[in-house]
Amino acid sequence: MPDPYAPKEAITHGDGGPAALAIGEAESLERPPGAGPGGAPTGKPRSLWSDAWHDLRRNPVFLISALIILFLLVIAVWPQLIADGNPYRADLAKAQAGPEPGHPFGYDTQGRDVYTRVVHGARASITVGVCATAGAALLGSLLGGLAGFFGGWWDTLLSRIADIFFGIPVILGGLVFLSVVTSSTVWPVVGFIVLLGWPQIARIARGAVVTAKQNDYVQAARALGAGNGRTLLRHIAPNAVAPVIVVATIALGTYISLEATLSFLGAGLKPPTVSWGIDISAASTSIRNAPHMLLWPAGALSITVLAFIMLGDAVRDALDPKLR
Structure with a gap:
C-alpha cells in the first residue's frame, strides 16, 4: 500500500492508477484557461467576436440562412444569371397561362413571365431592406449612443x-x-422606413452604451486621461455594438415585408418597378383563376423574410453570453 505522505512523484509512478488520474485532474483544474500542459499558454483567449464566429460556423440555422441570403444577394445584383428574360415583355395571348417549358412559373394577367419577374423582383425588395436597415442602424446608433454616453437633457430630449x-x-x-x-x-420607401425605424435601434444603442460605460475598463481609460471621443469610440462602441447588430439583422427581414405590404396597398413602390409586393397586389384579384401568380412571389417573399429572421436569431444566440 503506497505511503499517503510520499511525494507526488512517488505516487504517480506505475501504469496509471487512481492516484495518477486524481493528480492529473487536479492539475487540469489548477491550469489557467488557455494554458497547455505545464501551464504554458497555448494562445490568446478568444474574444466575444471570435467565440461568436466559432459558434455560428457550427450552427446549421446560421449556415442555411446565410446560404439563402447569399443566393438572394447574388440574384439581386445579377438576375441574368438564372433569368435572362425581360420582366417587362408581355404577350396578352398567354395572359394567366400556367407553366410551360421554359416558363416554369406561368404568366401573369398581362402575359409576362412570372419566373423572370420573381427573380428580378428580388433587387428592389432586398435593396429596400438593406438600405433601410443600414440607415436606421447608423442614425439610431449615433443618436442613441450619444444620448447614453452624455445623458442629461440630450438623453431626455431623444427619449x-x-x-x-x-x-x-x-x-x-x-x-x-x-x-x-x-x-x-426605392428611395422614398427607404427614407420612410429609416424615419420610423431609428427609434427602436436608438433605444437599444442607448441601453448598451449606458451599460458599457459603467465597466471598469472605461473608468480606467478616463483615469488615464482619455477624452470623451476616444473613450466612446475605442472602449465603449466596440463593446456596445453587438445588440445593435442583432436587432438590425432581425429588423431587415421586417423591413422587406413592410415594403411589400406598402407596395401591396399601392403606397410603396410603383410600376414600372419590379417588386414582389406589386406582383402580389396585381395577382390578388385573380387568385381563383391563376393562383400561380400569387404563390410564387409570395413564396419568395416569405423565404427571404424567414432567412433574415433566422440569421438574426442565430447571431443573437452567438453574441448573447447569457444564452451560451
Whole structure:
C-alpha cells in the first residue's frame, strides 16, 4: 500500500492508477484557461467576436440562412444569371397561362413571365431592406449612443422624440407619407422606413452604451486621461455594438415585408418597378383563376423574410453570453 505522505512523484509512478488520474485532474483544474500542459499558454483567449464566429460556423440555422441570403444577394445584383428574360415583355395571348417549358412559373394577367419577374423582383425588395436597415442602424446608433454616453437633457430630449415616433402607426404613416410621393424609385420607401425605424435601434444603442460605460475598463481609460471621443469610440462602441447588430439583422427581414405590404396597398413602390409586393397586389384579384401568380412571389417573399429572421436569431444566440 503506497505511503499517503510520499511525494507526488512517488505516487504517480506505475501504469496509471487512481492516484495518477486524481493528480492529473487536479492539475487540469489548477491550469489557467488557455494554458497547455505545464501551464504554458497555448494562445490568446478568444474574444466575444471570435467565440461568436466559432459558434455560428457550427450552427446549421446560421449556415442555411446565410446560404439563402447569399443566393438572394447574388440574384439581386445579377438576375441574368438564372433569368435572362425581360420582366417587362408581355404577350396578352398567354395572359394567366400556367407553366410551360421554359416558363416554369406561368404568366401573369398581362402575359409576362412570372419566373423572370420573381427573380428580378428580388433587387428592389432586398435593396429596400438593406438600405433601410443600414440607415436606421447608423442614425439610431449615433443618436442613441450619444444620448447614453452624455445623458442629461440630450438623453431626455431623444427619449421624448422617440416616444413620438413610436406612437405613429407604421402602415397608416406609410400610406400618408408615401401617398404624396410620385417617384417610382426605392428611395422614398427607404427614407420612410429609416424615419420610423431609428427609434427602436436608438433605444437599444442607448441601453448598451449606458451599460458599457459603467465597466471598469472605461473608468480606467478616463483615469488615464482619455477624452470623451476616444473613450466612446475605442472602449465603449466596440463593446456596445453587438445588440445593435442583432436587432438590425432581425429588423431587415421586417423591413422587406413592410415594403411589400406598402407596395401591396399601392403606397410603396410603383410600376414600372419590379417588386414582389406589386406582383402580389396585381395577382390578388385573380387568385381563383391563376393562383400561380400569387404563390410564387409570395413564396419568395416569405423565404427571404424567414432567412433574415433566422440569421438574426442565430447571431443573437452567438453574441448573447447569457444564452451560451
